[in-house]
Amino acid sequence: MSLISISDIDLHLGAGTRSRQILDGISFDVDEGQTFGLVGESGSGKSTVLRCIAGLYRHWTGSIAVDGDTFESADRLAWCRKVQMVFQDPYGSLHPKHRISDILAEPLQIHRFGDIDRRIGEALEQVGLGGQFRYRYPHQLSGGQRQRVAIARALVLRPRILLLDEPTSALDVSIQAEILNLFKDLREELNLTYVLVSHDLAVIDHMCSAFAVMQAGKIVEVLTRDALDAGQVSAPYTRALLEASGHYDLAAPPSAQS
Amino acid sequence: MTDPILSVKNLNVRYFSARGLLHAVRNVSFDLGREKVAIIGESGSGKSTVGRALVRLLPDIAKVNADRLSFEGKELLSLSERKMQDIRGRRISMILQDPKFSLNPVMSVGEQVSEAYLAHFKVSRAEAKKRAIEQLASVQIRDPEHVYGLYPHEVSGGMGQRIMIAMMLIPDPAMIIADEPTSALDVTVRAQVLSLLDDLVQRRGIGLLFISHDLNLVQSFCDRVLIMYAGQVVEELRASELHLAQHDYTKGLLASLPRIGQRRDRLSVLNRKQDWARDLERQP
Numbered sequence A: 001m002s003l004i005s006i007s008d009i010d011l012h013l014g015a016g017t018r019s020r021q022i023l024d025g026i027s028f029d030v031d032e033g034q035t036f037g038l039v040g041e042s043g044s045g046k047s048t049v050l051r052c053i054a055g056l057y058r059h060w061t062g063s064i065a066v067d068g069d070t071f072e073s074a075d076r077l078a079w080c081r082k083v084q085m086v087f088q089d090p091y092g093s094l095h096p097k098h099r100i101s102d103i104l105a106e107p108l109q110i111h112r113f114g115d116i117d118r119r120i121g122e123a124l125e126q127v128g129l130g131g132q133f134r135y136r137y138p139h140q141l142s143g144g145q146r147q148r149v150a151i152a153r154a155l156v157l158r159p160r161i162l163l164l165d166e167p168t169s170a171l172d173v174s175i176q177a178e179i180l181n182l183f184k185d186l187r188e189e190l191n192l193t194y195v196l197v198s199h200d201l202a203v204i205d206h207m208c209s210a211f212a213v214m215q216a217g218k219i220v221e222v223l224t225r226d227a228l229d230a231g232q233v234s235a236p237y238t239r240a241l242l243e244a245s246g247h248y249d250l251a252a253p254p255s256a257q258s
Numbered sequence B: 001m002t003d004p005i006l007s008v009k010n011l012n013v014r015y016f017s018a019r020g021l022l023h024a025v026r027n028v029s030f031d032l033g034r035e036k037v038a039i040i041g042e043s044g045s046g047k048s049t050v051g052r053a054l055v056r057l058l059p060d061i062a063k064v065n066a067d068r069l070s071f072e073g074k075e076l077l078s079l080s081e082r083k084m085q086d087i088r089g090r091r092i093s094m095i096l097q098d099p100k101f102s103l104n105p106v107m108s109v110g111e112q113v114s115e116a117y118l119a120h121f122k123v124s125r126a127e128a129k130k131r132a133i134e135q136l137a138s139v140q141i142r143d144p145e146h147v148y149g150l151y152p153h154e155v156s157g158g159m160g161q162r163i164m165i166a167m168m169l170i171p172d173p174a175m176i177i178a179d180e181p182t183s184a185l186d187v188t189v190r191a192q193v194l195s196l197l198d199d200l201v202q203r204r205g206i207g208l209l210f211i212s213h214d215l216n217l218v219q220s221f222c223d224r225v226l227i228m229y230a231g232q233v234v235e236e237l238r239a240s241e242l243h244l245a246q247h248d249y250t251k252g253l254l255a256s257l258p259r260i261g262q263r264r265d266r267l268s269v270l271n272r273k274q275d276w277a278r279d280l281e282r283q284p
C-alpha cells in the first residue's frame, strides 16, 4: 500500500470574483521510502500541492491519505508530526532574531515533547552540524548551513514524510551536492519518504524514482526515471522541459509563449 | 580579438566595512568583444562586485582601482560622475537578478517603459506610449496593450524580467551586464529571455557579460567563461571546452552536478584547498 495517496484534489484560491482554480484533479501515490518528484512551469501549482499535503490549505476537495489515515479524520497535530516541509529560501525561512536552539525547540514545545535538549542535539547531528551551532543566529551561518538548520527543524518531530520545496535552488552547485547527499543519507537512516519539487530535471532524475509534470494546475504526465533517461516522454511540455533543461539550444530558439 | 568593447586589466575592489577590510576582487583582467562572456563562481566569489565596479555602482565603502578599465576607448575610472551617468544610461545596461526589486511598485510597468523612452528621446507622451507598447511586443510579450497597465506585482517573474529587458534596450546599449538574469525563471521562460539576449549579441553586436552560477547553461549559451574563486579569475576557458578545465575548483564544480542519464548514488562534493585562494600573478 502507498504511504501517501492523493486523489482528485481541486483547490480554488482568491476571494469572490478573483477566485481561481489553482489545482485541477491532482492524483498520485508515493510508496514508503520513495522520493517522488514534482516539476512544472512557474505558477503551475507545485508548491500549492505540497501545502495541501502539509495541511496548510484545508479547503480543497478530493482526498489525501497518509499511512491509511485520511486528512479529514486525522488529528491535526498528529498529521503535522508525520508530515514536515522544508522551504526553498534558507534566508527567509528561519527567524533572524532566534538562535538555532530556539528555532529547533519551537516545534518540540508546540507538540509538547520532553527531552528537548537531547532532541535538538540529535537533529543537529543528523544534518552534520556540531553542537557549537546551537547558540548561533541564522545570519552567522552560510547558505548551506542555514538549509541544514531548516532540515533539522523539519526532522526534530521525527516525521515520516518530508515535503521539499526547491530545497537547493538558492544554493551553489557545490553546496547543492552536499545537501542532496544528505537527503539520500537521511532517507536511508530514518526511513523517510520525500516529495521533492524542483525546476531542475537533473536534480529530479538524481533523486526520484518517479515524478509528475505539472502545467496550469494539472498533472500532464507521470514518468519514471528510466523513461526520462531513455527520453520516453510524451507530453509536449515535458519535452520542452527536457530540451530546455540544463542547456540552451542556440540552433532552435524557443517560440514565444508569454 | 579586434578592438574590444570593454577592456579590464588588474581590477581590484576592497570593501572597508566595520568588520574590517575585504579584498573582494583581486587583479581581475579580461576583454569583452561582440560576444557572450560568462563569469561563474560560488556565492561571495566577487561576481556581482565585478559587474557593479564596471558601472561604478558600488557603495562608498568600496575602493576600486585598475590598471585599465576602458569602455569604447574611454577610461571609466577617470570620468566625472555626470559623464558616467550618461554612459550608464545610454551605453551600458545592467539587468539585475530580481526584477521585482528593480521595477517601481507603484507605477504600471508600461508607464515605466514610457518614462525610460521619454528620458532618452524628445517625443510626446502619446508617442512614447506607442513606442513602449512596441518595445513590450519586441520582447515577446503577448497582448502588450493589456500588460502596459499592469503593476509589477501583477506580472510573473519571467514577464518582469522581459519588461526590464525592454527598458534596457531603449537607449541602444553597446554592452549589457546581466547579473543572474535567469535564476528566478523557470526553464521555458528562461529560454525565451536567453534567446532575446542572444539575438541582441548576434544582430546588434552588443557585448554581453553574463554573471551566473549555472554551469550547464553557461556552457551552452556563452562563448567564453571566466571562473572566479575568492575574488580572482582562477581559470578562463572557451565555453565549449569547459569540460577540459584544468583547475581543481572548476573540475570540482563540474563533478558536483547531477546529470540526466548519468546515474550516481552520491554526488561528489567539493574538497576545498587553501591553495586555490593564494595570490595569482598580476598581468604585466
Ligand SMILES: Nc1ncnc2c1ncn2[C@@H]1O[C@H](COP(=O)(O)OP(=O)(O)OP(=O)(O)O)[C@@H](O)[C@H]1O
Pocket (backbone or CB within 6 Å): A013, A014, A022, A040, A041, A042, A043, A044, A045, A046, A047, A048, A049, B186
Ligand atoms: N494566496 C493566493 N491567492 C491567489 N492565487 C494564488 C495564491 N497563492 C498562489 N496563487 C496562485 O496559484 C498558482 C500556483 O502557485 P504555486 O506557488 O503553487 O506555483 P509553483 O508551481 O510552486 O510555482 P513556482 O515554480 O514559481 O514556485 C499561481 O498562479 C499563483 O499565482
Ligand SMILES: Nc1ncnc2c1ncn2[C@@H]1O[C@H](COP(=O)(O)OP(=O)(O)OP(=O)(O)O)[C@@H](O)[C@H]1O
Pocket (backbone or CB within 6 Å): B015, B017, B022, B024, B041, B042, B043, B044, B045, B046, B047, B048, B049, B050, B059, B061, B213
Ligand atoms: N557592501 C558590501 N560591504 C562589505 N562587503 C561586501 C559588500 N558587498 C559584497 N561584499 C562582500 O564581497 C564579497 C563578494 O561579494 P559579491 O556580491 O560580489 O559575490 P557574488 O559572487 O556576486 O555572490 P552571489 O553569487 O552570492 O551573488 C563577499 O564576501 C561579500 O560578502
Ligand SMILES: [Mg+2]
Pocket (backbone or CB within 6 Å): A046, A047, A048, A165
Ligand atoms: Mg513554488
Ligand SMILES: [Mg+2]
Pocket (backbone or CB within 6 Å): B047, B048, B049, B179
Ligand atoms: Mg552576486
